Amino acid sequence: GVFYERYHSLEDIYYWINKTSREHSDMVKVILIGSSSEKRPLYVLKLSGKREEEVNRAMWMDCGIHAREWIAPAFCMWFVNYALAFYNQNTEITEMLNKMDIYILTVMNPDGYKYTWTTDRMWRKNRSENKDSYCAGVDLNRNFDANWCTKGASDDPCDPTYCGQFPESEPETQAVAKFLRSHKDTVKLYLSIHSYSQMLLFPYSCSYNEIPNHNELFELVKEASTKIRRYYRNNYKYGSGAKTIYLAPGGSDDWAYDLGIKYSFTFELQDRGQYGFLLPPSFIPQACNEALLAAKVIALHVINKT
Numbered sequence: 486g487v488f489y490e491r492y493h494s495l496e497d498i499y500y501w502i503n504k505t506s507r508e509h510s511d512m513v514k515v516i517l518i519g520s521s522s523e524k525r526p527l528y529v530l531k532l533s534g535k536r537e538e539e540v541n542r543a544m545w546m547d548c549g550i551h552a553r554e555w556i557a558p559a560f561c562m563w564f565v566n567y568a569l570a571f572y573n574q575n576t577e578i579t580e581m582l583n584k585m586d587i588y589i590l591t592v593m594n595p596d597g598y599k600y601t602w603t604t605d606r607m608w609r610k611n612r613s614e615n616k617d618s619y620c621a622g623v624d625l626n627r628n629f630d631a632n633w634c635t636k637g638a639s640d641d642p643c644d645p646t647y648c649g650q651f652p653e654s655e656p657e658t659q660a661v662a663k664f665l666r667s668h669k670d671t672v673k674l675y676l677s678i679h680s681y682s683q684m685l686l687f688p689y690s691c692s693y694n695e696i697p698n699h700n701e702l703f704e705l706v707k708e709a710s711t712k713i714r715r716y717y718r719n720n721y722k723y724g725s726g727a728k729t730i731y732l733a734p735g736g737s738d739d740w741a742y743d744l745g746i747k748y749s750f751t752f753e754l755q756d757r758g759q760y761g762f763l764l765p766p767s768f769i770p771q772a773c774n775e776a777l778l779a780a781k782v783i784a785l786h787v788i789n790k791t
């Protein structure tokens with residue numbers, strides 16, 4: 486519906502989280518995993534199929550780690566709606582929900598997201614106050630403990646890729662890292678949704694070293710990219726982060742991989758720069774369908790292999 490083809494304010498997103506869990510209490514649970522530096526709650530939606538037995542497999546998807554990348558939270562919301570609407574109708578989503586729990590963090594950086602609605606549309610970081618600097622904010626995707634603050638991140642609090650005072654210095658990073666550490670035995674797949682540039686990336690971004698299952702993940706993103714080109718006539722680049730986009734440390738996908746989540750990806754959604762972060766709402770349906778297709782290819786492979 487039209488609701489999922491628009492961008493929403495932070496307040497609307499919180500209302501939507503509450504409404505969705507209330508209206509789908511059979512399949513949806515809300516989990517509070519922590520709070521932001523401005524004390525906003527970080528809510529994870531846990532989606533499960535209508536099944537008796539507990540499954541020991543899960544996937545995690547976060548959106549909105551970077552405030553200006555509005556298509557990401559829009560995709561998380563669109564995905565939840567799609568999963569609930571087509572469960573028991575679409576074979577792939579039914580298989581996904583019957584074989585694994587799906588944890589969705591719709592807005593990982595609520596303070597930054599709010600700031601892009603009120604003050605600076607191009608803001609990227611969170612809004613924590615940096616001591617000894619009048620500049621605020623840490624790049625949450627440089628704050629994870631993965632070759633932290635080496636080449637590709639900045640130690641300047643005024644820089645958009647500021648790594649923070651130490652790994653996991655930020656409450657948002659702490660909340661995600663704590664949740665994944667405590668669920669690392671069941672979470673088999675990690676997805677982090679970003680924009681823009683249309684890329685399907687996997688570890689490492691923090692080094693040029695190849696991961697042991699490089700070929701397996703490469704084949705997955707190649708298959709996903711091929712399908713997107715065939716069905717939607719759109720091109721997504723794919724490969725390891727360091728080679729495909731840039732060398733950068735402290736990212737969530739690299740950290741999740743080293744934690745033991747061997748299927749770990751970052752999606753860079755539409756577009757390729759025409760509108761960039763300001764992707765018009767009319768592009769939301771296709772951008773989300775493309776991301777859904779890639780997520781399905783990867784999730785179904787993970788179900789068969791784990």
Ligand SMILES: Nc1ncc(C[C@H](C[SeH])C(=O)O)cc1Cl
Pocket residue numbers: 551626627679680681686689690691726730733734735736737738739751753
């Ligand atoms: N591990 C990573 N995975 C993906 C990226 C690309 C995103 C794209 Se907005 C970023 O720069 O934070 C960056 C890193 Cl450090």
Ligand SMILES: [Zn+2]
Pocket residue numbers: 492493494497498
């Ligand atoms: Zn709204």
Ligand SMILES: [Zn+2]
Pocket residue numbers: 508509510511512569
């Ligand atoms: Zn329901």
Ligand SMILES: [Zn+2]
Pocket residue numbers: 550551554626679680
């Ligand atoms: Zn990003």
Ligand SMILES: [Zn+2]
Pocket residue numbers: 554679680681682753
């Ligand atoms: Zn990006």
